[in-house]
Amino acid sequence: SFFFFFFKYQISPPNEHIVLNDPWRPWWQRYQPIGYKLCSRSGSENELRDMISRCNKVGVNIYVDVVINHMCRAGGGEGTHSSCGSWFNASKKDFPSVPYSHLDFNDYKCRTASGNIENYGDKYQVRDCRLVGLLDLALEKDYVRSKVADYMNSLIDMGVAGFRVDATKHMWPGDLEAVYGRLHNLNTSWFPGGSRSFIFQEVVFPKCFYKGPSNIVIEYLKKTEENVWSQYYYYTSVSVRYHCIVKAPCQIQM
Secondary structure: OOOOOOOEEEEOOOOOEEOOOOOOOOHHHHHOEOOOOOOEOOEOHHHHHHHHHHHHHOOOEEEEEEOOOEEEEOOOOEEOOEOOOOOEEOOOOEEOOOOEOHHHEOOOOOOOOOOEOOOOOOHHHHHHOEEOOEEEEOOOOHHHHHHHHHHHHHHHHHOOOEEEEOOHHHOOHHHHHHHHOOOOOOOOOOOOOOOOOEEEEOOOOOOOOOOOOOHHHHHHOOOOOOOOOOOEEEEEEEOOOOOOEEEEEEEOOO
């Protein structure tokens, strides 16, 4: 007989996301937020809370994949086609369940004709323009930072141990630092007093062995209070339900 023991478990984004019919329910709809209510295709807020509690009781820490760089695509339409049934209007950048309005996005900063990233060697485009049409949040604004921090704190208070932060290459390091500085200590029901979240961040490069311009990369390979950076990038396969992730490490050559 074989026995497998898991001590850490990453879950897919648990927040409200768009629901797509064409293609039918793709995995990446989980990466198009509509709001921060905790109801996704994996389950309800109560089911999430119960899962975190049961895992902590047997010594399994939960890490949450969080999407804080953007909302859904600009072409996401209008209606209640979201995992919690909240109404939104993507073309008008209106997400009342948060609430976010057109004032909370980076369109005024982007300098490309399309509004999307056109040159991945330009760090301003990479951070201020839309990634494949996804509505880019203005994380420099205190209001947006507070909404993101509130979402992450709700998960910390439930008992999660940390986060995988999606698309960190597309956010300014100072904005991320400001959000992380607002996070609560971990829940003392499961962790020692004063414990902080462990945060690991996605930075996707065109190749495993990266040899391109390093102006963007170097800003991310540093230490902060909440996170220790290493010179390793992990390709990540994220489950569409509350399952584990698969990691295959490869070293980045700077």
